[in-house]
Amino acid sequence: MNSHKHNISFSPESHAAVRLAEGAILSEHLTVENSPVLFGCRTAVCGTCLIEVLSEENGLLACPGEDEKELLEIIAPENPRARLACQIALAADIRIRYLGKA
Numbered sequence: 692m693n694s695h696k697h698n699i700s701f702s703p704e705s706h707a708a709v710r711l712a713e714g715a716i717l718s719e720h721l722t723v724e725n726s727p728v729l730f731g732c733r734t735a736v737c738g739t740c741l742i743e744v745l746s747e748e749n750g751l752l753a754c755p756g757e758d759e760k761e762l763l764e765i766i767a768p769e770n771p772r773a774r775l776a777c778q779i780a781l782a783a784d785i786r787i788r789y790l791g792k793a
Contacts (some may be wrong), residue, residue, distance in 0.1 A: 697781050701727055702788045703744055711781050718777035727789045733777045735759045738766045740776035741791040748783035 700708040700716070700769050718733045718740065730734050733768030735758040744752065752774075755763060760776045767773035773790065 697721045697748070698784045699726075699781070700784075702786060713752060715781045716777070717779045717781065721776065727786070728776050729789075729791055730777055735762055735775050735778050738762055738775065739791050741766060741789075742774055742776045743770060743772045743790055744774055745772070745786040745788055747785045750784065751754045751783035752779060753782065 696710050697713060698708045698710050699721075706725060708712040709721065709725050711717075717728070718730050721728050721730070723729070728742060729739050731737040733740075735756070755774060756778065759775050762775065763773050767790065770790075776787070779785075
């Protein structure tokens with residue numbers, strides 16, 4: 692089992708960075724206690740967890756899947772760094788900004 696861990700930091704810095712194992716699905720680990728990101732459906736349908744990836748270590752995040760791409764084209768068509776946090780399997784240190792409505 693891979694024990695490598697990555698940091699998720701937030702902008703603005705309203706919450707401390709979270710350290711998660713490689714491959715962790717953000718929606719399974721981020722909560723209102725440790726993150727500004729909210730989650731609704733967790734299946735790339737609602738857009739509640741819309742974020743902007745401000746930086747990522749070595750460009751290792753997987754590209755969005757088809758369902759995620761379709762929703763991003765509707766809710767964030769002008770932002771190439773927009774992602775749905777519920778669809779990200781952690782593969783690098785990332786810095787994110789929550790774009791959804793709190």
